[in-house]
Amino acid sequence: MPFRRTWRGMTDPDSAASAASPDPEHSGHSSNRAALTLGALGVVFGDIGTSPLYALQATLDPRYRLTTSVTDLYGVVSLIFWLFVFVVTVKYVFIVMRCDNKGEGGSLALYALIHRQLGENAPKRWLLPAALFATALFFADAMLTPAISVISAVEGLGVVSSAFKPWIVWIALAILIGLFAIQSRGTDKVGRLFGPVMLIYFSTIAAMGLHHIIQYPAVLAALNPLYMVSYFQAHPLFSFLSLGAIVYAITGTEALYADMGHFGRVPITTAWLAICVPALMTNYMGQAAMLLQHPEFADNPFFHMVPSNLTIPLLVIATLATIIASQAVISGAFSVTQQAIQLGFLPRLRILHTSSHAQGQIYVPAINWTLAFMVAVLVIGFQASAAMLPAYGLAVVGTMLITTLMQYVVVFRIWRAPRWQSIPGFITFIAVDAVLLASGLAKLLEGAWFPIFVGLIIFTVLTTWSTGRRLMRASMLEDSLPLAVFIKSVATTVQRVQGTAVFLSASPQALPAALLHNLKHNQVLHEKIVLLTVQVEDVPQVNPARRAELAAEGHGFYRMVLHYGFMEDIDIPRELAAACTGTDLTFEPLHTSYFLSRQKLIASCAIPGMALWREQLFAWMLKVSESAMDFFKLPTNRVIELGSQVRI
Numbered sequence: 001m002p003f004r005r006t007w008r009g010m011t012d013p014d015s016a017a018s019a020a021s022p023d024p025e026h027s028g029h030s031s032n033r034a035a036l037t038l039g040a041l042g043v044v045f046g047d048i049g050t051s052p053l054y055a056l057q058a059t060l061d062p063r064y065r066l067t068t069s070v071t072d073l074y075g076v077v078s079l080i081f082w083l084f085v086f087v088v089t090v091k092y093v094f095i096v097m098r099c100d101n102k103g104e105g106g107s108l109a110l111y112a113l114i115h116r117q118l119g120e121n122a123p124k125r126w127l128l129p130a131a132l133f134a135t136a137l138f139f140a141d142a143m144l145t146p147a148i149s150v151i152s153a154v155e156g157l158g159v160v161s162s163a164f165k166p167w168i169v170w171i172a173l174a175i176l177i178g179l180f181a182i183q184s185r186g187t188d189k190v191g192r193l194f195g196p197v198m199l200i201y202f203s204t205i206a207a208m209g210l211h212h213i214i215q216y217p218a219v220l221a222a223l224n225p226l227y228m229v230s231y232f233q234a235h236p237l238f239s240f241l242s243l244g245a246i247v248y249a250i251t252g253t254e255a256l257y258a259d260m261g262h263f264g265r266v267p268i269t270t271a272w273l274a275i276c277v278p279a280l281m282t283n284y285m286g287q288a289a290m291l292l293q294h295p296e297f298a299d300n301p302f303f304h305m306v307p308s309n310l311t312i313p314l315l316v317i318a319t320l321a322t323i324i325a326s327q328a329v330i331s332g333a334f335s336v337t338q339q340a341i342q343l344g345f346l347p348r349l350r351i352l353h354t355s356s357h358a359q360g361q362i363y364v365p366a367i368n369w370t371l372a373f374m375v376a377v378l379v380i381g382f383q384a385s386a387a388m389l390p391a392y393g394l395a396v397v398g399t400m401l402i403t404t405l406m407q408y409v410v411v412f413r414i415w416r417a418p419r420w421q422s423i424p425g426f427i428t429f430i431a432v433d434a435v436l437l438a439s440g441l442a443k444l445l446e447g448a449w450f451p452i453f454v455g456l457i458i459f460t461v462l463t464t465w466s467t468g469r470r471l472m473r474a475s476m477l478e479d480s481l482p483l484a485v486f487i488k489s490v491a492t493t494v495q496r497v498q499g500t501a502v503f504l505s506a507s508p509q510a511l512p513a514a515l516l517h518n519l520k521h522n523q524v525l526h527e528k529i530v531l532l533t534v535q536v537e538d539v540p541q542v543n544p545a546r547r548a549e550l551a552a553e554g555h556g557f558y559r560m561v562l563h564y565g566f567m568e569d570i571d572i573p574r575e576l577a578a579a580c581t582g583t584d585l586t587f588e589p590l591h592t593s594y595f596l597s598r599q600k601l602i603a604s605c606a607i608p609g610m611a612l613w614r615e616q617l618f619a620w621m622l623k624v625s626e627s628a629m630d631f632f633k634l635p636t637n638r639v640i641e642l643g644s645q646v647r648i
Contacts, residue, residue: 036267042194044259044268045276046325047145047252049198052205052283053152053302053318058245058389060298064238068295073288075231077222080249080284084277091429092256093272096403097265099410104261104540104567107134108339110406112538112566117414127409132345134402135336136458140451141395142333142371146326147378148392150175152385153322156315159303173379179326180372184363186354194324201321206279208305209286216289243439247393254399258332261540333371334364342536342566344469345462347625382447390443395451397440401433464610468618471609472599472646473506480511483553491555494525499591501526504628508533508561514597517642528585530558534570541565548579558585572632594634596641
């Protein structure tokens, strides 16, 4: 899901419309197609584009007992090619990318689509946990991608001279720390170079592969699927185990779906079919052709593809490509974090906008430095890209399997595709994902435990926050008075003062605790009182025409609901001013006060709810969450916070 926010406003008109929920507003403007395709090349394909640095090399690890023979090399190349065809092209490009939520993709967007379309009929037992665990695996991937990508490029220095080998880890670490350090400055200007740089990179690796194919043209036969059969017949067990390394060739596939909202289906498809697949397969076949002639280069076939005098230029290009891949996944982590916050799966975090004109380009300090710390731990702990790869593959395949399960909820339940058409494909895709996952799990103790461990921690955080919010809201709703009863009892008996008071309420049905506390302590009410609820919908963006719902309740009381999409920024003062134009309700900055409730959770095992340790975790997250004043962009000198204690 990398770097999806930077290119906001360039959404492809022809593919932003969902097959499940078409969006007629997007049509025409095909002149942007070339720019979108180039942008997609730089943002979407950085991860999968850098896989030739390590994928084929990983299959030749001694643990798999493979050799540089025709049977083994042709078998590996054939498997890579047919994974490109079957998993990436057929499954993701032609099926998964049609399961979009108003043009947006990714596990949370897909969950929101299914939840919106099916409501109570959506699968209850596994759908939400699956979407959240896929999100958790993405964060594990966001830790692994920068570490593996950059260190695999820097390892090219070892081909230049063995004297560099002791310094590879520290050079990679310096590059990565520098990358995280500049995130707060934004990447708008640099991001414009991503597409051209990746175009140069793909052209370079294609030329490298073509050079060796010309010297050994027989390698083209490796595309024949019969070589896969021969490969498995030669050594069934080790061929199966090697699938856990071959899958590295399709790392980053999920980005095609996750970044669809920025570039659209057609530009991503064009970039994949016209540029990426030809360049990648040419390079993989070139590596195989070279190894058949020079098996001594198996230690690092990618950098041995060029003469020694070109190794440094290749190293520079490859390092730039891996930095772009890393930048993309870091920015994607910021984007996913914002989605998770808006959908109620993470506490409010500080979100900064790093560009005044690139809408949606954000920086989340807490996520940035958490990722930086974990990436540094991975680089120092594992020391080499080969040692981290087992963890990488499992995170990728786990996300793919979950996407397959969720995509077929759309196919079966929303599209209502004929079973005789969809069931064979579903079984086949599940079988492929399951085999790849089983191969990756075979390396559980070699590093594959890492994404599972990290995923379970993040999954626990996501579910604890979601469940805690639900229990806390239910507790507050039980203690709340009906608004009509409250108005009737206080409207004519309590002194009213000039001005407008806005009380934020978690639920449109609840009476805000801050209102009761204000009345209890100050014994006055403002002339006009707005009970405001912010609701985040299961769509990326909400039509501005239906942003606000305003209802007069009498005696100067108003109910207002502001609707936002999960990809939108919330700015309450701006929306209040726009929503009340033409009404008798006005929001003058100097005469409007905002009242917030700040709850202090008392963890208790006496009340049925979550386990005590989860309640304590929820209480800690509630304590460290970003102030609603900053998150909702409220004026600091017009906000009053009133605290209360809640038990769940």
